[in-house]
Amino acid sequence: xxxxxxxxxxxxTEMGQEVTLRCKPISGHNSLxxxxxxxxxxxxxxxxxxxxxxxxxxxxxxxxxSAKMPNASFSTLKIQPSEPRDSAVYFCASTLGGGxxxxxxxxxDGTRLSIL
Amino acid sequence: KQEVxxxxxxxxxxxxxxxVLNCSxxxxxxxxxxxxxxxxxxGLTSLLLIQSSQREQTSGRLNASLDxxxxxxxxxxxxxxxxxxxxxxxxVRQETSGSRLTFGEGTQLTVNP
Numbered sequence: 001x002x003x004x005x006x007x008x009x010x011x012x013t014e015m016g017q018e019v020t021l022r023c024k025p026i027s028g029h030n031s032l033x034x035x036x037x038x039x040x041x042x043x044x045x046x047x048x049x050x051x052x053x054x055x056x057x058x059x060x061x062x063x064x065x066s067a068k069m070p071n072a073s074f075s076t077l078k079i080q081p082s083e084p085r086d087s088a089v090y091f092c093a094s095t096l097g098g099g100x101x102x103x104x105x106x107x108x109d110g111t112r113l114s115i116l
Numbered sequence: 117k118q119e120v121x122x123x124x125x126x127x128x129x130x131x132x133x134x135x136v137l138n139c140s141x142x143x144x145x146x147x148x149x150x151x152x153x154x155x156x157x158x159g160l161t162s163l164l165l166i167q168s169s170q171r172e173q174t175s176g177r178l179n180a181s182l183d184x185x186x187x188x189x190x191x192x193x194x195x196x197x198x199x200x201x202x203x204x205x206x207x208v209r210q211e212t213s214g215s216r217l218t219f220g221e222g223t224q225l226t227v228n229p
Contacts, residue, residue: 042221043160050215091159091160102165103165104162104165107152
């Protein structure tokens, strides 16, 4: 079974540009999570969805960040406009069970984002 | 606010040694605790999940224990191998935080042949 698929794997862009990160969760999973990992702050939850509905977006750093989940098999995280401090590895994860926490989260390999 | 601490930050051991990684958390009102493994350039792989009502979980050479009241968990790795080299992270889910996980900063393990 395919795992969580993220694209692109690497993104290098200039400050001010729009960045769109994509995620395909594991088929049948109904909860999806976006994380950001940096050396300074470790791994932080940005937002999570349950049955395509955003449940907790309190980790989204500011209005420049937005996330959507138009259907059960696809989600995007968009940064507009991007800034150098957004440089990080962004992970998507999915799980089954309404996000109850009884099932482990499965992570994608991440998108390494560099904003110049 | 929940804080998760992992000690040591880095550990280097010879192959074959048994080792223990430590995780502590400040708020004991947790729903469960997970141990993950992260290889360089990769995402996290879930190793073990312990519910708050459980004391330990085992998978192969891995054994994770949980002492909820004291806010501590350990990950025991038996007969370590070079392939165990990775960063190990623990994460807790609060009873009242929905599905939000709070992660520790990880222990970077190197097992030398």
